[in-house]
Amino acid sequence: MKMIFDVITLFPELIEGYCELGVVGRAHQKGSIETRCWNPRQYTTDIHHTVDDRPYGGGPGMVMKYQPLKDAFDEIKETRAARGFRIYLSPRGRLLDQQLVQTLSEQSHIVLLCGRYEGVDERIIDSEIDLELSIGDYVLSGGELAANVVIDSVARLLPDVLSNHESFEQDSFSNGLLDCPHYTRPEEINGMRVPDVLLSGNHKNIAKWRTERSIADTQERRPDLWEKLNLHTK
Numbered sequence: 478m479k480m481i482f483d484v485i486t487l488f489p490e491l492i493e494g495y496c497e498l499g500v501v502g503r504a505h506q507k508g509s510i511e512t513r514c515w516n517p518r519q520y521t522t523d524i525h526h527t528v529d530d531r532p533y534g535g536g537p538g539m540v541m542k543y544q545p546l547k548d549a550f551d552e553i554k555e556t557r558a559a560r561g562f563r564i565y566l567s568p569r570g571r572l573l574d575q576q577l578v579q580t581l582s583e584q585s586h587i588v589l590l591c592g593r594y595e596g597v598d599e600r601i602i603d604s605e606i607d608l609e610l611s612i613g614d615y616v617l618s619g620g621e622l623a624a625n626v627v628i629d630s631v632a633r634l635l636p637d638v639l640s641n642h643e644s645f646e647q648d649s650f651s652n653g654l655l656d657c658p659h660y661t662r663p664e665e666i667n668g669m670r671v672p673d674v675l676l677s678g679n680h681k682n683i684a685k686w687r688t689e690r691s692i693a694d695t696q697e698r699r700p701d702l703w704e705k706l707n708l709h710t711k
């Protein structure tokens with residue numbers, strides 16, 4: 478079944494450019510996903526096509542107006558004959574992790590709302606949004622990069638998007654651990670050698686080495702992940 482991403486954005490090019498290339502581009506060509514952008518500016522009614530306004534209470538920055546966003550949601554719903562699972566990208570949202578990506582990949586229709594400026598009128602979130610989502614504790618100039626992150630991380634989990642040799646089972650986080658290091662030819666570069674075990678042809682030992690490195694690297698680099706994994710498996 479094809480997964481649909483509708484993206485409400487003032488900068489469709491930022492989504493379209495990303496979605497043409499690489500794994501996500503291939504997912505489109507294969508028909509595994511469909512992405513369509515909806516520009517709030519097209520739902521403005523004044524001659525200046527105003528999408529934002531000054532915040533009540535004063536202060537810097539502008540706020541995206543309710544009505545063009547509401548009309549975009551309504552047109553998406555009419556066009557698709559379905560509401561879709563609606564996400565607002567914002568640093569105030571729930572932090573995205575691989576487990577949430579996995580859950581989102583079970584949806585068939587996701588609507589991503591990208592904010593610009595200081596954000597959107599809170600009433601659009603209160604009345605239209607199912608999930609407010611952050612991709613990390615830092616501030617972007619808009620939600621478009623975050624929307625691309627959602628599309629990319631979800632699309633690669635869908636059936637037939639990755640080929641066998643790209644399979645996501647070995648990705649970092651898919652088992653709660655960081656991925657192990659990887660090497661390719663030549664065997665030696667400036668005195669740096671590929672670990673002997675990887676050249677040994679002994680697949681049992683190779684698998685053991687990879688698991689041990691994953692565990693050691695996770696303990697050292699991400700004690701928070703290691704802790705979480707131990708809590709879940711206890």
Ligand code: ADE
Binds near residue numbers: 566616620623
């Ligand atoms: N928009 C601005 N910053 C963001 C973030 N960290 N995550 C998601 N959307 C955002």
